[in-house]
Amino acid sequence: MPTRVWYVTGCSSGFGREIAHAVIARGDQLIATARNPAALADLVALAPDRVRALALDITDPASVQRAAADAIAAFGRIDVLVNNAGYGLIAALEETGEEQMRRNVETNFFGPLRVTRSVLPRMRAQKSGLIINISALAAFANHAGFAVYGGAKAGVEAALDALRIEAAPLGIKVTSVEPGPFRTDFIARSLEKGETTIADYDKTSGAFAAMLQKISGRQTGDPKAGAAAIVSLADVDQPPTRLVLGKFAYDGARKRLAQLQAELDQWQSVGMATDFGAAPR
Secondary structure, eight states, X not given: OOOOEEEESOTTSHHHHHHHHHHHHHTOEEEEEESSGXXXXXXXHHOTTTEEEEEOOTTOHHHHHHHHHHHHHHHSOOSEEEEOOOOEEEBOGGGSOHHHHHHHHIIXXXXXXXXXXXXXXXXXXXXXXXXXXXXXXXGTSOOTTBHHHHHHHHHHHHHHHHHHHHHGGGXXXXXXXXXXXXXXXXXXXXXXXXXXXXGGGTTTHHHHHHHHHHHTTXXXXXXXXXXXXXXXXXXXXXXXXXXXXXXXXXHHHHHHHHHHHHHHHHTHHHHHTTSTTOOOO
């Protein structure tokens, strides 16, 4: 198995840290990034000849370009990009503040696309590369309370669907990973609340927020197993368009697929009648 160079964002905690450990255990080279690279010193210490820690703020275009250049200078190439950095926002849309909304979309939508654009020139030159986007089940089967967060994740997935077609002839592959609830510190540490609370949403977004707090620390997903599954994508010739992780996510995705199929069938006669020359309804 060839040695690869991995470029992973958001390695200070959660999935990013577990992915970093999995990459190091494989014997591959790693560019680990965080806003504060000092927080990654323990990762570097595991394999100083194979691991570099870089400062990266995915909301800052200059930081993104600088980190990509430094990553390439360190090891000469980037074989796998893992867009992992991000954070959650739990609030009904009406409970979300204007600045909150912009900040979350800047991080969870523009950030991954910005980082992806920064490595594409190198991957094009190599005629190879794998881009792994850590998304969420909410991108496909959303929940009340994740309007902004799930919307941003869905937007990235749609953008990467186009990139997958654009970059396939260049040897570049793209996969979005949709985890369900995993036992990381996402709920406790990386889930912002809305600016206001509106009682009318207590039974929808409020109930979902309460459920998340209830399962915090007891999520069914194993982060180490999830990281192993993510890292294994580098070893297959045709990685999936989307990789769903965990039973909760599989059940949610299947339910959403069935709903979409049923609705598509129900409204087919209305939609098909809009073409020129279609039979009148």
